[in-house]
Amino acid sequence: MNFDHEETKLDFIKHRKKFFMFSGIFLFVGIILLSTLGLNLGIDFESGTTIDVLSDEPVTANEVMEEFESIGYTPDDLVLAGDNNETGRASFIGGLTQDQTLEVQSHFEDVYGNTPAVSTVTPIVGEELAKNAIISVLIAAAGIILYVTIRFEFLYGISAIVALFHDALFILVVFSIVQMEVNIPFIAAVLTIVGYSINDTIVTFDRIRENMKFEKKVKDFDDVARVVNKSLVQTLARSINTVLTVVFAAGALFVLGGEGLRTFSFALVIGLVAGTYSSLFIAAQVWLVLKSRQLKKVRHRKVEIEEQPEV
Amino acid sequence: MKKRKGVRKSLIVTFFAIVIAFAALIATNVLDHAEDISLGLDLQGGFEVLYEVEPVDGESEINRELLTDTVSALNARIDVLGVSEPNITIEGDDRIRVQLAGVTDQQSARELLSTEARLSFRDVNDEVMMDGSDLVEGGARQSFDPDTNQPNVTVQVDDATLFGEITRDLLDRSAQGENILAIWLDYDEGDSFEEEIMKEDSKIVSAPRVSSVIQSRDVVIEGGDFTVDSAQELAGILNAGALPVELEEIYSNSVGASLGERSMELAINAGMVGVALIFGYMLVYYRFMGIIAVLTLSAYIYLVLVVFNWLNAVLTLPGIAALILGVGMAVDANIITFERIKDELRSGKSTISAFRAGGRRSLSTILDANITTILAAGVMYVYGTSAVQGFAVMLIVSIIVSFVTAVFGARLLLGLWVNSRMLNKKPRMFGVKEREISEL
Secondary structure (H helix, E strand, O other): OOOHHHOOOOOOOOOHHHHHHHHHHHHHHHHHHHHHOOOEEOOOOOOEEEEEEEOOOOOOHHHHHHHHHHOOOOOOEEEEEOOOOOEEEEEEEOOOOHHHHHHHHHHHHHHHOOOOEEEEEOOHHHHHHHHHHHHHHHHHHHHHHHHHHHHOOHHHHHHHHHHHHHHHHHHHHHHHHHOOEEOHHHHHHHHHHHHHHHHHHHHHHHHHHHHHHHOOOOOOHHHHHHHHHHHHHHHHHHHHHHHHHHHHHHHHHHHHOOHHHHHHHHHHHHHHHHHHHHHHHHHHHHHHHHHHHHHHHHHHHHHHHHHOOOO | OHHHHOOOHHHHHHHHHHHHHHHHHHHHHHHHHHHHOEEOHHHHOEEEEEEEEEEOOOOOOOOHHHHHHHHHHHHHHHHHHOOOOOEEEEEOOOEEEEEEEOOOOHHHHHHHHHOOOOEEEEOOOOOEEEEHHHEOOOOOEEEEOOOOOOEEEEEEEOOHHHHHHHHHHHHHOHHHOOOEOEEEEOOOOOOOHHHHHHOOOOOEEEOOEOOOOOOOOEEEEOOOOOOHHHHHHHHHHHHHHOOOEEEEEEEEEEEOHHHHHHHHHHHHHHHHHHHHHHHHHHHHHHHHHHHHHHHHHHHHHHHHHHHHHHOOOEEOHHHHHHHHHHHHHHHHHHHHHHHHHHHHHHOOOOHHHHHHHHHHHHHHHHHHHHHHHHHHHHHHHHHOOHHHHHHHHHHHHHHHHHHHHHHHHHHHHHHHHHHOOOOOOOHHHHOOOHHHOOOO
């Protein structure tokens, strides 16, 4: 047996502490950022006021925006609606007071001849969606641990979940840094990455499991490390090819998919990068550390048993 | 035995027959399927409102029955608007979501929905005889005539004396044929019985003829043309008209038709570019196996459209996301299998045994990866709401279809070539260089 890729000198294990450090620091700083700066929440997650400006003629977003700015208001979001874009819907996060609303209404009555419709929105829907998504991910995580424990072994399940949360958190942190507006499709993107992360990690673990079977003796850290590195090298081509193909799709959406998909596809690309990184440098290494500790414990126990004095 | 070493051309012919047959199938009806898919608001444009149902008096409890009655009342109103596929769903304990895709006049749609159901009972001259508040809450239900077994509607009124008077008055006018008690939903000043009764989407939900004085709280509305469905609908509207509820708008979302169309167009174009890039990459990297991947991926995209249509699911932006993840997983299943086959080839196995071993050993990997992802999607479906659910449905469909095409489809097609022995001793066709192959 002489696998070509076994000759490579790639070592995914030696620098594991640096990878743990990098991810640890990044996520730690990220959590601080998330709790101070937070995410730039869109109207889906904030309460506020929406004003539907009606015109008899088609309008452009710029026109409506300028009208708002001429009386000193800046909508947080503006979309056009109606068959011929004769309606502009402006959203104000945080809402407007009664007086402000009246001012806006009378201004647009003068300009377009129609009274704008004003409604208040509550973030209940977006919040509930996010809450449900988080609950779903947590329950799914428990289910995955259970499945992986049955099919593989408990430690694989734990490591897979570590990678999963690493990837999901990674996206949140990046969005907190760039302060891109978060909307409902963003949640779908995070969920997609959760799905992808599991998939990616399991494929690597499957190879580790298979290679562990071939090993005659797995006694200490170095034995396990060798198996893990071999498995990572063997699945490297697959890992890279798969992420490349998905990045092709997500990247095309980012570049060509239009404004509506920009947040979504950006989150996907970030998540894919994080997912691949964690599959190569985090997930298997976490398992390695856990597994070698377990081995050590078992060995200690054996030694203790052997040392029992005979009567 | 030597004879069997030759190339089996029949298998190659079978391969092309399968590919051509499938290509013909796709070519003939892919457009029909694509057009049939119902698009969500974000892609088609339209209008969506989420209402919280609140009791008017602050005392009555909002229960399931009250909610379904409100939904039938909303449905009856939307019929007037002529929206083709209104989507009204009950969410949680006290919410109703109304989605009107492709509504042209959003302003009037909104006004129409947000007012409470105004039920009135009028004579042919549009004089009000009584209104919704004279009915007992939840007192209307569909039942059957004990003699004829015809479906009918029974309804309870608050005041038997009042109803007795009304029916006596109307019965007196039966000579002129005016013994009709028209039940109006949302009567507006200027509406008239003669005009409205002729319309297809009439505001008059029923116009029963009074045939005797009814001095009782229990009233039966019967008619020869009642079906179980139409009788149930009327009972629902009557109940809604007597509903002590208010609909409070807690969320609304509107997308312009042109905006929706444009994002759809852009998304499709971007998707095509993405798929083309994937195809190109697979062909360059995996050579002959890349062709197989391209074929099975095309089949995957087609089948997802068919299954999605068949489920009557609504395609939204998150759905497109799931579709892309599905493409990724379908490609991944191919890549896992191909990498395995390459490994086996490098280890010096013959083409046929490398194909068999590679297929066998990759199956459990693909299975585990797919099952864990389906598990996650299943949980999202059960616990998620609207957008998350739509994503989960699409993801489950995508994974199952990608598994079928990428595992069985690819194996069948590649198997035909491998077993034909055309590819024997041609590792380069699989992207494996001769010098990489080790002696067994």
